[in-house]
Amino acid sequence: GENVEQHPSTLSVQEGDSAVIKCTYSDSASNYFPWYKQELGKRPQLIIDIRSNVGEKKDQRIAVTLNKTAKHFSLHITETQPEDSAVYFCAASSRGGSYIPTFGRGTSLIVHP
Amino acid sequence: DVKVTQSSRYLVKRTGEKVFLECVQDMDHENMFWYRQDPGLGLRLIYFSYDVKMKEKGDIPEGYSVSREKKERFSLILESASTNQTSMYLCASSSPRDRRETQYFGPGTRLLVL
Numbered sequence: 001g002e003n004v005e006q007h008p009s010t011l012s013v014q015e016g017d018s019a020v021i022k023c024t025y026s027d028s029a030s031n032y033f034p035w036y037k038q039e040l041g042k043r044p045q046l047i048i049d050i051r052s053n054v055g056e057k058k059d060q061r062i063a064v065t066l067n068k069t070a071k072h073f074s075l076h077i078t079e080t081q082p083e084d085s086a087v088y089f090c091a092a093s094s095r096g097g098s099y100i101p102t103f104g105r106g107t108s109l110i111v112h113p
Numbered sequence: 114d115v116k117v118t119q120s121s122r123y124l125v126k127r128t129g130e131k132v133f134l135e136c137v138q139d140m141d142h143e144n145m146f147w148y149r150q151d152p153g154l155g156l157r158l159i160y161f162s163y164d165v166k167m168k169e170k171g172d173i174p175e176g177y178s179v180s181r182e183k184k185e186r187f188s189l190i191l192e193s194a195s196t197n198q199t200s201m202y203l204c205a206s207s208s209p210r211d212r213r214e215t216q217y218f219g220p221g222t223r224l225l226v227l
Contacts, residue, residue, distance in 0.1 A: 001172070034216075044216075045218070089155060104155055105153060
């Protein structure tokens with residue numbers, strides 16, 4: 001089955017800095033890569049996703065990149081703000097006819113004011 | 114707005130008890146999932162269901178079973194709770210009719226097994 005590795009497990013930055021979270025996956029059939037954000041005490045929510053036919057996608061201060069050859073994808077957050085502090089999960093999906101994601105272990109991002 | 118609810122936010126049970134965790138979604142989603150979330154281990158899939166009465170094992174099904182008698186409701190059952198099942202349990206739903214198949218999560222149930 002799919003295996004998703006996520007790094008780093010913890011990331012501490014100053015407000016205004018950029019943050020990058022990296023994930024690798026093992027199943028070359030994976031073709032959908034969502035990112036979820038979980039604020040403290042809240043449920044995970046989808047923030048951005050990318051499909052295998054696209055190399056990069058941006059949404060305001062966040063962007064995702066995908067390198068299918070190397071089987072890795074990354075989340076980039078620019079001009080970080082304290083409200084970006086959360087746990088971020090990457091995922092990869094390929095199973096069957098419906099997207100059943102395999103999640104990474106999560107990255108705890110701390111943005112210091 | 115999609116709403117996924119779980120029957121309890123906190124639950125304390127004794128070793129050996131049978132435990133039922135209930136999840137209800139109101140968006141007519143075909144797919145429903147149960148995950149457990151442990152620090153440093155992320156979200157691990159226990160079971161999922163893509164239709165009423167259908168179920169599939171996830172990555173860590175041992176010690177758990179599920180029931181989906183109605184489309185909107187997906188139950189997770191711990192037949193005989195053990196201390197290593199102390200965890201946060203998250204339910205989620207999605208639909209293949211949604212191009213992104215976004216997973217909508219419930220608020221979670223924090224289970225403590227003594």
